[in-house]
Amino acid sequence: MEYLYESVQRSYEDYASGRVLYNAHGTTSFPVRLASEIAQRCFHILEQKGAGGPYSLYDPCCGGAYLLTVLGLMHGQRFSSVIGSDVNPEVLAIANKNLSLLTHQGLDHRIGQLQELFERYHKPSHQEALQSAARLKVLLDRSRLEDASCYPADITDSQSQAALNRPAGIHMVITDLPYGDIVSWHGGSGEPVREFFEQIHPMLDPGHSVVAVIADKGQKLRHDRFKRLQQFKAGKRRWPSWNRYDAGEVSIPSLHRR
Numbered sequence: 335m336e337y338l339y340e341s342v343q344r345s346y347e348d349y350a351s352g353r354v355l356y357n358a359h360g361t362t363s364f365p366v367r368l369a370s371e372i373a374q375r376c377f378h379i380l381e382q383k384g385a386g387g388p389y390s391l392y393d394p395c396c397g398g399a400y401l402l403t404v405l406g407l408m409h410g411q412r413f414s415s416v417i418g419s420d421v422n423p424e425v426l427a428i429a430n431k432n433l434s435l436l437t438h439q440g441l442d443h444r445i446g447q448l449q450e451l452f453e454r455y456h457k458p459s460h461q462e463a464l465q466s467a468a469r470l471k472v473l474l475d476r477s478r479l480e481d482a483s484c485y486p487a488d489i490t491d492s493q494s495q496a497a498l499n500r501p502a503g504i505h506m507v508i509t510d511l512p513y514g515d516i517v518s519w520h521g522g523s524g525e526p527v528r529e530f531f532e533q534i535h536p537m538l539d540p541g542h543s544v545v546a547v548i549a550d551k552g553q554k555l556r557h558d559r560f561k562r563l564q565q566f567k568a569g570k571r572r573w574p575s576w577n578r579y580d581a582g583e584v585s586i587p588s589l590h591r592r
Contacts, residue, residue, distance in 0.1 A: 339374035361398030385542035389505035399429035410477030418484035490529035531557035
């Protein structure tokens with residue numbers, strides 16, 4: 335995969351899981367450079383459709399909201415809202431903490447925690463985390479985010495109460511589908527990927543939406559209401575993209591993990 339936007343290698347240590355962002359067992363991180371590249375490709379697609387932003391961003395498999403929080407920090411000036419959901423209520427406690435970092439109150443609280451740790455233990459890692467937090471605070475000052483939140487929901491279950499209250503008019507979905515030993519599909523759906531596409535379809539802004547899906551190669555990312563546009567590979571990851579057939583054009587870049 336050729337990087338078009340994050341083309342220059344640089345340090346992303348400020349976004350490292352467990353440094354300023356919160357981490358916990360059962361949650362996963364995501365390559366920061368790749369996340370930013372995908373988001374910026376999505377911005378370009380939306381701009382071509384005449385949508386200049388700010389945009390709403392949704393991750394229906396958010397886990398600890400690491401991906402959402404990184405994008406909210408890096409590109410907060412491009413988003414009006416960042417929303418996550420997950421079927422596992424235990425990880426949403428971490429998701430709420432991470433999403434709080436997209437607010438001045440939440441980031442100031444985290445800085446206070448790190449300052450207390452540094453004063454108690456005098457570890458260089460805590461001092462470095464404080465320096466990272468100061469740089470993230472500069473980014474946050476430019477943010478246009480009005481909402482950063484998450485809620486419990488199974489994106490493959492159309493009958494749940496949460497399904498009735500799902501967000502609508504979403505401009506951008508970026509999600510890393512469950513795979514492997516750390517995270518996996520929950521719920522009772524026999525075809526979770528198909529149900530995933532079925533459920534996100536009505537949530538999208540009909541004419542100005544883009545969806546980026548990251549998955550392993552064993553998950554077949556096909557749905558008759560979407561037309562594939564692109565496919566990219568980055569190491570073990572690969573992402574195709576589609577247009578939605580009905581109600582305007584919705585392109586979906588998607589990335590597969592091998």
